[in-house]
Each structure stands twice: as C-alpha cells, then as structure tokens.
Amino acid sequence: MLHAETAKEQLNPLLPGYSFNLYLVAGITPIIENGPLDFFIDRPNGMNGYIINMTVQGRGKVFDGGDTFFCNPGDLLLFPPEAAHYYGRAPEQGDWYHRWVYFRPRAYWSPWLKWRNQVNKVGRLSLQDRGLIAEFDALFQQIDATQKAGRTTSEELAINLLERLLIRCYEETPENFAKPLDPRIHETCQFLSRNLAAEIELEEIARHVCLSPSRLAHLFREQVGVSIVRWREDQRIILAKHLLASTRTPVSGIADLVGYPDQLYFSRVFRKRVGLSPSRYRQDSTGGPHICPDPLQAASLPAGEAQDHGYTLQNGILTRSPT
Numbered sequence: 647m648l649h650a651e652t653a654k655e656q657l658n659p660l661l662p663g664y665s666f667n668l669y670l671v672a673g674i675t676p677i678i679e680n681g682p683l684d685f686f687i688d689r690p691n692g693m694n695g696y697i698i699n700m701t702v703q704g705r706g707k708v709f710d711g712g713d714t715f716f717c718n719p720g721d722l723l724l725f726p727p728e729a730a731h732y733y734g735r736a737p738e739q740g741d742w743y744h745r746w747v748y749f750r751p752r753a754y755w756s757p758w759l760k761w762r763n764q765v766n767k768v769g770r771l772s773l774q775d776r777g778l779i780a781e782f783d784a785l786f787q788q789i790d791a792t793q794k795a796g797r798t799t800s801e802e803l804a805i806n807l808l809e810r811l812l813i814r815c816y817e818e819t820p821e822n823f824a825k826p827l828d829p830r831i832h833e834t835c836q837f838l839s840r841n842l843a844a845e846i847e848l849e850e851i852a853r854h855v856c857l858s859p860s861r862l863a864h865l866f867r868e869q870v871g872v873s874i875v876r877w878r879e880d881q882r883i884i885l886a887k888h889l890l891a892s893t894r895t896p897v898s899g900i901a902d903l904v905g906y907p908d909q910l911y912f913s914r915v916f917r918k919r920v921g922l923s924p925s926r927y928r929q930d931s932t933g934g935p936h937i938c939p940d941p942l943q944a945a946s947l948p949a950g951e952a953q954d955h956g957y958t959l960q961n962g963i964l965t966r967s968p969t
C-alpha cells in the first residue's frame with residue numbers, strides 16, 4: 647500500500663490528514679449534528695485528484711457568501727483538482743449524508759469531466775427522478791464495495807464502474823445533446839443582426855440563406871425556439887436597453903436606430919417586453935444624470951463595428967450614418 651508509510655498517518659479518509667495517495671478511494675460521510683464529523687470540509691487548494699459526490703440524505707451547504715448553494719438528495723457535485731472544497735451540513739438541517747469517490751481520471755475520460763453547470767469550478771447535476779437517484783446511489787455503493795473487496799482487480803473494477811457513473815452523469819445532462827445550430831440559421835441571425843434596423847422581408851432572408859421562406863420560418867422556430875420576427879424584436883430591445891443606459895441619444899433617436907421609426911410603437915413594444923417605459927428604464931439604469939463616457943463600449947458595440955452597422959457617434963449621441 648502506497649499510503650501506509652508512516653505510523654502517524656491518518657488512515658480514516660473521513661478525517662482531515664488522510665493522504666488520498668491512491669487512484670480511487672470511495673466512501674460515505676454521515677454527518678450528524680454535533681457528531682464527530684460535523685465540521686466543514688475546508689480544502690482551499692482543492693486536492694490532487696477529482697471528487698464526485700452525491701447527497702443521499704439531509705442537506706449540505708457548499709461555499710460561503712454569494713457563492714453559497716445547497717445540495718439535497720439526488721444532487722451530484724464534481725470537484726476538479728483545482729476547485730476549492732468548502733462544504734458541510736446545512737446549519738438548519740439535522741444531518742447530511744453524502745457518498746463520494748475520489749479518483750485520478752484516465753486521460754480519455756476528459757469529455758465526461760467537463761460539467762456544463764458550474765459554481766466556482768464545481769460541477770453540479772441534479773437528478774429529478776427517484777428511479778435515477780436509486781440507480782446512481784447503487785452505482786456509488788458498488789464502487790465503494792468493489793474497491794474494498796480485496797481482490798487483485800478491485801481497483802480496476804471500481805474504476806470501471808466509476809467510468810460508467812461519469813458517462814451516466816454526462817447522459818443525464820440534456821445540454822450535452824443539444825444539436826449545433828444549422829449554419830443557415832446561424833447566418834440568418836448574423837444577417838438580421840447586421841441589419842437590425844432594416845425592415846427585411848422573410849423572402850429576402852430566405853434568398854440570402856438559400857432556403858424557401860416557409861422552410862426557413864419552420865427551421866428557425868425549431869432551432870431557436872421563437873419566430874424570426876420575435877427573435878429580431880428581442881435583439882432590438884436588447885440593443886435599445888444598452889443604448890438607453892449608456893448614451894444620451896434621445897428615446898426617439900434610439901427607437902429609430904433599432905428599427906422603430908414610430909416612437910410610440912417602440913415605447914409600446916419596449917414596455918411590453920421590459921415592463922417599463924424607455925425613459926423610466928433609462929432613469930433606473932443610469933441612477934440619475936451619470937452617463938457612461940464611452941457609449942459604444944457600454945453598448946458592446948466597438949466603434950469600428952458600430953460604423954459597420956451604420957452608426958456614428960458624436961458628443962455621446964449615436965445616430966445612424968447616412969447611407
């Protein structure tokens with residue numbers, strides 16, 4: 647055994663000081679209020695290997711301050727080596743039981759180790775369904791039992807089960823299977839963004855991306871989830887919000903810049919989407935007279951790009967360049 651080098655070495659992985667000098671160590675940490683394990687695990691520099699854990703009972707608290715989140719039964723966490731560990735029983739909860747596996751991954755596992763949802767580098771996955779929770783719980787238990795079975799192949803078999811667990815986590819993350827955007831839909835979005843203020847007809851966009859208008863409308867809704875008109879409206883309102891918050895351009899000018907020559911209509915659409923009138927939104931977001939000195943930057947439009955989009959900036963006021 648690599649880790650049994652000194653007599654003083656901590657042999658209980660549940661207590662601070664255990665070396666984790668192995669490829670795989672698994673266990674369950676039963677934290678009960680005022681019990682011997684009722685302390686916060688605090689490893690600011692992370693560990694040499696990864697840890698995956700799953701709450702099976704009670705409630706855990708992870709991190710402090712603004713980053714705090716809680717884990718309930720069926721919640722899994724993945725700590726990569728560089729991630730800080732700071733977790734313990736949630737204060738108002740009598741206990742927190744979590745199963746965990748510490749491991750050094752095999753090189754080809756990397757796709758399974760990039761979790762989509764992360765807080766401070768800690769991957770999060772919540773299983774919603776009882777059947778799934780039972781399946782994952784059983785896998786954790788098998789890994790633990792296999793690792794401790796004392797066979798020559800115990801570690802290999804436990805690693806094999808762990809690989810299954812990681813692949814199942816990948817499978818249970820729906821975003822991993824989101825189809826990439828069709829290039830013609832991507833180009834439609836780019837085309838619309840480049841011509842945000844113009845009233846381009848569906849037929850023209852369809853010609854541009856070599857689709858029939860009805861096929862384009864259908865594919866766009868299928869892939870983006872909203873109609874082309876609605877998507878463009880959303881983009882216009884996003885840009886209008888930026889410009890209201892970061893320039894002195896009058897509301898009528900902004901309406902015109904983002905494609906609504908009729909200011910009343912613009913205000914109506916804006917109020918419907920944002921819940922406030924444009925001028926009220928400007929007041930709230932600038933908190934008074936302060937206006938960002940570089941409105942293009944604040945509007946996420948670099949000066950060059952703004953010109954490409956046909957805008958000119960003069961004295962804090964954006965206008966559309968004459969064509």
Ligand code: FCB
Pocket residue numbers: 659660661662675687697699744746748
């Ligand atoms: C135990 C913790 C457990 C995990 C292992 C590596 O002490 O209770 O969550 O971090 O160490």
